[in-house]
Amino acid sequence: MEYRKYLTTGAAVPARTARRWKRSAACSGSPRRKKVCVSAVTLSDPARMSCGPALDSHHPGPALDSLNPDPALVSFGPALNSHGPDPDPALDRHDPALVSCGPALNSHGPDPDPALDRHDPALVSCGPALNSHGPDPDPALDRHDPALVSCGPALNSHGPDPDPALDRHDPALVSCGPALNSHGPDPTRVPCDPALVSPDTDSALISTISVCEEPPLSFIPPVHQTSTNTSCAYGQVRQTATVEDTRKQHELLLLALKLKHGLTDEALEDTLKVVNVISQRHYVSSTKHHFYKTFDDLKRNIQFHYICEGCTISVNIEGEKVVCPNCQYSCRIADHMKQGHFFIVFPLESQLRNMMEQEELFSQLTRPNSAAHSSPLTDITDGELYKRVNRNIEGQSEHHVNLTLTFSCDGVPVFKKSSYSIWPLLYTVNELPPDLRAKQVMLAALWFGPSKPNCNTYLSPFVKECNQLLTHGFEWISVNGIHGRSKVFPLVAVCDSVARPMIQNFKQFNGEFGCSYCLQKGTVVEKGQGHVRVYPFESDTESRNHGSSLDFAREAIENRTTVKGVKGPSILSLIPSVDLIQGCVPDYMHACLLGVARSMTYMWVGSDNHENPWYVGRCIQVIDQKLHLIQPPSCVSRVPRSLRERNYWKAHEWYMWLFYYSIPVLKGILPECYLIHWTRFVKALALLLTESVTLQQIQEADIMLRRFVMEMGDLYGIQNMSYNVHLSLHLAQSVRNWGPLWAHSAFTFESYNHSLLKMIKSTQGVPLQIAKTFQLQKGLPLYAKKTLSNASSECISAFEDLVRPTHTQSAIRCKEVIALGGRHEKVRLEQDDYLALHNVANHIERELLVSYRDRAVINGEVTHSKRHSRERKRNSHVVVLTDNSIFSVDKFVVADLVSGEHCYAIGHYFETKRHSFFASLSNPHHFVAVGKKLGHLTAVPAAVIQRKCLFMNLPNLKVNYVFMFLNRNELTN
Numbered sequence: 001m002e003y004r005k006y007l008t009t010g011a012a013v014p015a016r017t018a019r020r021w022k023r024s025a026a027c028s029g030s031p032r033r034k035k036v037c038v039s040a041v042t043l044s045d046p047a048r049m050s051c052g053p054a055l056d057s058h059h060p061g062p063a064l065d066s067l068n069p070d071p072a073l074v075s076f077g078p079a080l081n082s083h084g085p086d087p088d089p090a091l092d093r094h095d096p097a098l099v100s101c102g103p104a105l106n107s108h109g110p111d112p113d114p115a116l117d118r119h120d121p122a123l124v125s126c127g128p129a130l131n132s133h134g135p136d137p138d139p140a141l142d143r144h145d146p147a148l149v150s151c152g153p154a155l156n157s158h159g160p161d162p163d164p165a166l167d168r169h170d171p172a173l174v175s176c177g178p179a180l181n182s183h184g185p186d187p188t189r190v191p192c193d194p195a196l197v198s199p200d201t202d203s204a205l206i207s208t209i210s211v212c213e214e215p216p217l218s219f220i221p222p223v224h225q226t227s228t229n230t231s232c233a234y235g236q237v238r239q240t241a242t243v244e245d246t247r248k249q250h251e252l253l254l255l256a257l258k259l260k261h262g263l264t265d266e267a268l269e270d271t272l273k274v275v276n277v278i279s280q281r282h283y284v285s286s287t288k289h290h291f292y293k294t295f296d297d298l299k300r301n302i303q304f305h306y307i308c309e310g311c312t313i314s315v316n317i318e319g320e321k322v323v324c325p326n327c328q329y330s331c332r333i334a335d336h337m338k339q340g341h342f343f344i345v346f347p348l349e350s351q352l353r354n355m356m357e358q359e360e361l362f363s364q365l366t367r368p369n370s371a372a373h374s375s376p377l378t379d380i381t382d383g384e385l386y387k388r389v390n391r392n393i394e395g396q397s398e399h400h401v402n403l404t405l406t407f408s409c410d411g412v413p414v415f416k417k418s419s420y421s422i423w424p425l426l427y428t429v430n431e432l433p434p435d436l437r438a439k440q441v442m443l444a445a446l447w448f449g450p451s452k453p454n455c456n457t458y459l460s461p462f463v464k465e466c467n468q469l470l471t472h473g474f475e476w477i478s479v480n481g482i483h484g485r486s487k488v489f490p491l492v493a494v495c496d497s498v499a500r501p502m503i504q505n506f507k508q509f510n511g512e513f514g515c516s517y518c519l520q521k522g523t524v525v526e527k528g529q530g531h532v533r534v535y536p537f538e539s540d541t542e543s544r545n546h547g548s549s550l551d552f553a554r555e556a557i558e559n560r561t562t563v564k565g566v567k568g569p570s571i572l573s574l575i576p577s578v579d580l581i582q583g584c585v586p587d588y589m590h591a592c593l594l595g596v597a598r599s600m601t602y603m604w605v606g607s608d609n610h611e612n613p614w615y616v617g618r619c620i621q622v623i624d625q626k627l628h629l630i631q632p633p634s635c636v637s638r639v640p641r642s643l644r645e646r647n648y649w650k651a652h653e654w655y656m657w658l659f660y661y662s663i664p665v666l667k668g669i670l671p672e673c674y675l676i677h678w679t680r681f682v683k684a685l686a687l688l689l690t691e692s693v694t695l696q697q698i699q700e701a702d703i704m705l706r707r708f709v710m711e712m713g714d715l716y717g718i719q720n721m722s723y724n725v726h727l728s729l730h731l732a733q734s735v736r737n738w739g740p741l742w743a744h745s746a747f748t749f750e751s752y753n754h755s756l757l758k759m760i761k762s763t764q765g766v767p768l769q770i771a772k773t774f775q776l777q778k779g780l781p782l783y784a785k786k787t788l789s790n791a792s793s794e795c796i797s798a799f800e801d802l803v804r805p806t807h808t809q810s811a812i813r814c815k816e817v818i819a820l821g822g823r824h825e826k827v828r829l830e831q832d833d834y835l836a837l838h839n840v841a842n843h844i845e846r847e848l849l850v851s852y853r854d855r856a857v858i859n860g861e862v863t864h865s866k867r868h869s870r871e872r873k874r875n876s877h878v879v880v881l882t883d884n885s886i887f888s889v890d891k892f893v894v895a896d897l898v899s900g901e902h903c904y905a906i907g908h909y910f911e912t913k914r915h916s917f918f919a920s921l922s923n924p925h926h927f928v929a930v931g932k933k934l935g936h937l938t939a940v941p942a943a944v945i946q947r948k949c950l951f952m953n954l955p956n957l958k959v960n961y962v963f964m965f966l967n968r969n970e971l972t973n
């Protein structure tokens with residue numbers, strides 16, 4: 001019972017301790033993070049992976065509830081949201097009157113309030129009042145007069161909401177439509193103006209309304225003039241709604257434009273003005289406030305959670321104040337908000353439902369089958385632990401689709417010269433195929449501040465909702481009308497070695513027993529000026545497991561100490577589907593690319609190692625010269641940079657260095673024993689990163705990695721046996737559990753973090769800016785589907801152009817191949833090309849007219865020909881064909897034959913060679929040695945091109961090398 005005292009929010013910390021922290025926070029000027037422990041009530045069952053019936057016994061309601069934010073807190077969220085959908089500093093200026101009007105707003109907002117249908121005069125009379133504020137970007141709006149604000153939603157729910165209720169309205173209500181609309185951008189505003197400008201009485205209003213009842217046809221966009229064939233009674237409604245529809249459609253285009261190009265709100269407002277000038281009327285909203293009102297529906301679903309600055313735990317809401325249950329701190333909500341002591345939660349349910357309701361995503365969800373154990377692992381769904389969890393949950397059907405999640409939490413610095421970071425809690429749905437998964441990263445929560453979040457506080461809303469969705473699921477209706485339910489099982493947490501122990505509530509790697517996966521204690525040795533903890537190779541270290549970790553956590557709380565590196569219970573252990581050890585994967589991007597590859601490269605060239613046998617810093621110029629000769633294909637984001645710029649290399653550059661450049665470049669420079677040792681590491685990782693990996697290959701990789709770690713100490717000394725090197729020992733197991741390394745790496749999340757950073761346009765209200773743009777982006781597809789249902793084809797194709805990447809201008813579709821670029825006109829075949837083509841298609845005639853093209857899209861990847869030599873530092877024309885031969889494409893030819901248009905690649909085969917870098921060790925499997933190009937010009941159907949490769953011709957190598965890309969999921973073009 002001792003640890004009960006240490007539950008999250010309640011009596012978490014002894015008041016004495018809290019006071020001490022408060023004092024120290026006051027002295028240091030920075031909030032001290034509290035080591036909060038969560039309920040251990042649920043920690044007892046070691047069999048938690050069997051998520052079926054055991055679930056309930058894991059998380060008794062009250063325990064979970066103790067983690068929850070106060071309901072009052074949650075309900076406050078949307079209210080605030082409807083005030084501040086934009087990163088408006090106005091939020092910070094809110095006075096209490098405004099804040100208190102929040103809930104009122106909220107109750108009008110999301111649901112079509114039946115009260116509206118009663119439509120009493122009082123409500124109607126709000127119209128003109130607002131109206132006079134309406135069309136101009138009146139600063140009065142920003143001052144937030146309570147009276148004004150309280151009118152707002154009433155109007156709003158009439159105006160931009162696609163409320164079907166409008167159609168049911170009786171004539172009295174209908175007639176109010178235009179008046180209300182005139183608040184916004186509706187063109188019908190114009191004829192109403194004279195009367196509307198000063199409507200002092202209700203009768204003036206009514207006469208105004210009657211004028212507006214019949215909007216002149218000239219104000220209805222021509223496209224929709226034909227759409228008035230509904231029954232007479234609803235004729236007027238249809239017309240009004242249609243004008244409104246068109247405005248919404250055009251504003252949707254503008255929103256897509258803004259999101260595509262990351263326009264600031266100022267740029268948006270300028271665009272709105274220009275559009276209105278061009279259309280010669282107030283055609284779209286003239287201010288961002290009105291513009292965003294249209295999209296209010298997309299932005300409602302967020303919650304604000306407030307935290308105590310000193311104790312870092314959730315505070316209670318009491319009236320208009322927040323009160324810390326632990327240290328008695330109390331503050332007005334608005335002031336607390338202004339100080340930034342809050343985080344934003346984006347409920348999973350609405351995001352996941354949104355996904356299920358999008359046909360293109362829903363249809364792609366895999367229904368995992370329990371395939372034979374020995375088949376190769378092609379994705380996370382083939383992993384042993386994935387299958388084990390999947391076996392234990394209810395059977396799948398058309399109406400019951402279980403979803404599992406991979407989530408990630410990492411700090412991202414926001415500004416160059418400040419310690420402020422965002423800590424987005426991101427997640428993906430494992431049942432989506434890898435390419436879609438990367439595009440459908442979702443945001444569960446967002447922390448912004450100068451310090452790291454307290455994980456137990458920050459993750460608690462996520463954990464709570466996950467448990468809700470895991471037990472009860474959520475309902476959805478697919479596009480084709482299927483009513484279904486999904487339960488949600490979080491499985492994998494992807495974090496770096498700093499964040500991982502935070503969510504596990506373990507010690508970090510520099511402490512005793514700092515490994516997340518085994519019970520190696522590590523030793524402290526001298527290195528440079530100081531000391532480091534190292535992990536020398538041990539062949540028989542005991543592994544951690546979920547059950548024993550819970551025991552350690554309990555012991556740690558009871559004895560108020562750390563037990564085998566476990567500081568206390570982790571909030572993740574409250575989710576029954578999460579394995580605290582195997583579920584928190586060692587992410588290879590951080591451990592191997594930014595870890596081992598970087599630190600070993602620094603050792604080789606860092607001048608403080610100049611006395612060591614592995615030091616090659618004197619040859620750095622030669623290395624750089626070789627690097628500059630490498631011409632990667634266009635799918636590689638950067639051409640190689642000098643090793644002197646290694647401080648600025650990104651994870652992708654370390655990736656290219658590790659797998660492709662390092663071995664050929666260092667051959668003949670780095671002493672052979674060191675290069676062979678390094679090659680073992682490269683070979684093993686390359687196996688674990690293939691598109692599909694067999695259990696035998698995992699075993700092979702595991703053996704090589706163990707040897708790599710074992711030899712590390714002998715070759716580089718014990719002081720270089722860093723934790724990242726040690727982590728290599730745990731990689732193979734993570735592949736057995738969850739599929740190839742790319743399926744659960746941080747790359748997906750890392751690149752989404754960049755997208756989040758791009759959403760920040762100013763230093764004010766950073767989390768709110770991100771929240772707004774994120775919601776608009778995610779809500780866009782479904783909103784567009786609704787809004788564009790009766791749009792013109794021009795409008796729809798304009799929208800599609802804005803949201804889809806296009807490389808199809810002037811493309812010719814030839815079966816699965818799309819040819820691009822080059823001259824469009826047909827010309828006679830050149831003599832050599834004719835001979836080459838005649839060999840593959842002997843019915844081709846000498847007189848045939850063809851078009852020569854530069855590029856072709858094959859298997860979704862753009863392949864270039866040698867003719868397309870725009871970029872001198874790139875070589876995108878060497879490809880591997882489906883029969884594994886290597887081919888260099890000189891040009892693409894599109895020929896119109898009897899059987900349709902065919903696209904051929906004309907070029908040269910490469911002669912294949914046998915060449916090994918080392919006598920004692922075979923090359924990594926993705927290295928292919930090739931000789932010269934074979935002399936005669938050859939043609940092959942473009943469809944047999946499998947992939948682009950990286951071609952390397954270095955002076956120190958007797959042969960050329962072609963490198964196959966390890967998988968399709970980590971490099972995109």
Ligand SMILES: [Zn+2]
Nearest residue numbers: 308311324327
């Ligand atoms: Zn407190």
Ligand SMILES: [Zn+2]
Nearest residue numbers: 515517518520
């Ligand atoms: Zn370990």
